[in-house]
Amino acid sequence: MIRNRKIFILFLCLLCFAVYFNSLNSNFILDDNPLIVSNYIIKSFKLFPLILKGNMAEYAALISRPFNKMYRPLQLLSYAIDYKIWKLNPLGFHIINVVLHLFNCILIYYLLLIIFNNIQLSRIVSIIFLVHPIHTSVVSYISSRADLLVYFFMLLSMISFVKFIKKRKNLYYAISLLFALFALCSRENSLTLFIFLALLLSVTKAKKSDYLYILPFLLLSLLYLLLRFLIFGQTAIAMHYSLMPFFFRIVNFLNIIPRYLFLLTIPLNLHIFRTTPFITHLLDRNMVLVMLLVLLLVFIFTRFRKNKIILFGALWFLIGMMPVFATLDNYYELNEAMMAESWLYIPCMGFFVVFIHIILEKMSKKIGIMLIVSSIIFYSFLTWVNNAYWKNEDVFYKNILENSPERNYLRINLINFYLACGAYEKASTEIKKFSLYYPDTPYPYYVWGNYYLAVGQIDKAIDSFNKVLTINKNFYIAHYYLSVCYAKLGQLEKAIYSALECFKINPYYLDDLIGLGDLYVKTGQLGEAKKYYYKALEINADEKLIKERLKNAK
Numbered sequence: 001m002i003r004n005r006k007i008f009i010l011f012l013c014l015l016c017f018a019v020y021f022n023s024l025n026s027n028f029i030l031d032d033n034p035l036i037v038s039n040y041i042i043k044s045f046k047l048f049p050l051i052l053k054g055n056m057a058e059y060a061a062l063i064s065r066p067f068n069k070m071y072r073p074l075q076l077l078s079y080a081i082d083y084k085i086w087k088l089n090p091l092g093f094h095i096i097n098v099v100l101h102l103f104n105c106i107l108i109y110y111l112l113l114i115i116f117n118n119i120q121l122s123r124i125v126s127i128i129f130l131v132h133p134i135h136t137s138v139v140s141y142i143s144s145r146a147d148l149l150v151y152f153f154m155l156l157s158m159i160s161f162v163k164f165i166k167k168r169k170n171l172y173y174a175i176s177l178l179f180a181l182f183a184l185c186s187r188e189n190s191l192t193l194f195i196f197l198a199l200l201l202s203v204t205k206a207k208k209s210d211y212l213y214i215l216p217f218l219l220l221s222l223l224y225l226l227l228r229f230l231i232f233g234q235t236a237i238a239m240h241y242s243l244m245p246f247f248f249r250i251v252n253f254l255n256i257i258p259r260y261l262f263l264l265t266i267p268l269n270l271h272i273f274r275t276t277p278f279i280t281h282l283l284d285r286n287m288v289l290v291m292l293l294v295l296l297l298v299f300i301f302t303r304f305r306k307n308k309i310i311l312f313g314a315l316w317f318l319i320g321m322m323p324v325f326a327t328l329d330n331y332y333e334l335n336e337a338m339m340a341e342s343w344l345y346i347p348c349m350g351f352f353v354v355f356i357h358i359i360l361e362k363m364s365k366k367i368g369i370m371l372i373v374s375s376i377i378f379y380s381f382l383t384w385v386n387n388a389y390w391k392n393e394d395v396f397y398k399n400i401l402e403n404s405p406e407r408n409y410l411r412i413n414l415i416n417f418y419l420a421c422g423a424y425e426k427a428s429t430e431i432k433k434f435s436l437y438y439p440d441t442p443y444p445y446y447v448w449g450n451y452y453l454a455v456g457q458i459d460k461a462i463d464s465f466n467k468v469l470t471i472n473k474n475f476y477i478a479h480y481y482l483s484v485c486y487a488k489l490g491q492l493e494k495a496i497y498s499a500l501e502c503f504k505i506n507p508y509y510l511d512d513l514i515g516l517g518d519l520y521v522k523t524g525q526l527g528e529a530k531k532y533y534y535k536a537l538e539i540n541a542d543e544k545l546i547k548e549r550l551k552n553a554k
Contacts, residue, residue, distance in 0.1 A: 008109070009109075012102065012106060012126065012127070012130060015127070015130060015131065015380075016098060016105065016130055017102075018380075019130070019131050019380050019384060020101070020139055020140070020387060022387045023094055023098065023140040024095060025091070025391070026090065026094060026140060026390045026392070027392045027393070029141070029142075029390060029393050029396050030141070030272075030393070030396065030410070031143040031413075032090075032141075032143050035076075035079065036079055037088060038511075039079070040508050040509065040510045041076060042079040042080040044539045046538065048080065051073040051077065071185075071227075071228055072146050072185070074149055074182060074185045074186045075187075078096070079093070094140070096145075097140070097148060098139060100145070100148035100149065100152055101138070101139045101148060102130070103152055104152055104155060105126045105129055108129055108349055109123060109126035111155060111159050111162070112125055114159065115162060115200060115312075116203075121309070121356055121360065124360075124372055125353055125356050127376060128352045128355075128356065128375065128379065129352055131379045132264070132267065132379050133267045133383040133385075133386045134263060134264060134270065134341050135383070136386040136387055136389075136390065137270070137340075137342050140386070141272070141390055144342050147187065147342050147345045148345075150183050150187035150346075151346050152186075153190070154180075154193050157177075157180045157193060158196060158200060160172045160175045161176040161213075162200055164213075165201065165206050166204070177217065177220065189322075189346065191224070192319055192320070192322050192323065193217060193221070194214050194218045195319050195322075196316070197217060198211065198214055199312065199316060201214070248278075248279065250325075251279050251287070251290055252278055252279050253328060254293050255289060256276065256324065256328060256337055257321065260339070260344055261351065263341070263344070264344065264348055267379070267382055270389075271399055271400065272341065272400070273340075273400065273410055274338075275339060276337050276339055277336050277337075278337055300314050309353060309354075312350070312353065313349075313353035313354035313357065314354060315350070316347065317347045317348070317350030317351050318350075320346040320347025320350060321343075321347045323343065356372070394417075397413075397414050400414065411430055411433060411434045412434060414430055415427050415430045415431055415434065415447050415450075418430065419451060422454075424451065424454065427451055428451060431448055431451055434447065435448075441471070442469075442471040442475055445465070445468045445471070446475070446477075448460075448464040449461045449462075449464035449465040449481060458488050461485050465481050465482045469482075476505040479499070479501040479502035479505065480509065480515065482494075482498040483495045483496070483512070483515055483519070484515065486498060487515075487519060492519060492522055495519050496516070496519050496520070496523070499515050499519060503516065507535075513533075513535050514532075514546060514549070516528075516529075517531075517549060520532065521552070530550060533546055
């Protein structure tokens, strides 16, 4: 038995790297650039305490939704370890993502095995989970590592918890709590862990008193929420300020679920940004879909109430989808509900359990095997194809343009890509579209400022960056680019003032520190120049250009 398990795990390893091999040569893309390439925190362990203090997006210069704060210190820590080993070689970061996905597949296999003792079900579900193309937006996209990490620690916590219930060894319980803490530090959807533990108890025929062991996990989640409120204040919970009426939030949640189920069954036309129109009144034609889903759920929970595998799979899927219920209107200004494919990474196992169980139990062996094998081959092929969309920014953004709605917050990344490539006319067109949909935010002015700076219209760039600061005076990058603009005009005093304003808000922004050093060199203040060069060197000790500047400043 043990030998067979080892052979199966070896098979999973080979299959995983075969399916995701073509993702390993992909470049950094989208949020990888601010989170990794230009993120000063991951390049210096001295700055690690900053990871524990606040919103990950703020330090990485990401677009941060004011009501959706990302407290994910373990994600940034994993990048810091990667950077220490690989520097800025994307290959290493991609390898770690693939390895984490492989570990999650192995853990799914073990979890299902210990709760159902069904080798066939456990193996097939773990294989389907491994090769399913819906996961390419998690595995092939380095910035989605939070999804990989949170599921890794949640599964470890669940397995340890079930072992504790079965063997009554306190060490397993302590380990389960520790992994629960790690999960909370990886991604916010780990708050559902205690509900998953209750589900596991229900299918393992545990004693009623065993449910009390879930209370410390609930307490841990409450302490985590308290920490978020201490750090972020009223914006600690990811709920849009619009506060969609509760009834219609439920309706729109039920409207999303069948669409996700369809994607899991026939995963075609996959892309990172997917939306569906909100249902705002009861006469909406999509209400038919909602009512059909309600009837399906009623049927499942009445017809299969004694089938613990189907009941487990259905409940696992619904519990895993709970974070979607809270965040579906995060982009309310689009007038559409968000549908991120990465949100299926945890819940989809429940769907696969039901799907495979029905095939194994209700179909003939020959037809069942044919259907399972063909599904594995089909999904593996689609995963290989979809990995190619993440190869580089050029390929990625072409896919985005073909499949995403006009109101797309990712358009700002497309604009920056065009500016970097020198495609200024395309950038201008995209900025105009972006400005229509986000008029009350500083970002249209920010991208216009970048555009004017790139094309040499410095006065217009200064005007745009100043408008950014009238909306958000703590937008430190706007201060930095103002400094760049003034330096180009030869107004060094204004350039130094703007750079120092940036420094006051964010004393760890590497480009600003180097810029300050350069400005002080130009004004002959070599002592001040060396001061900021040394600060830059503390953040990135491997930066050769900084060392050269220090030599020249002597």
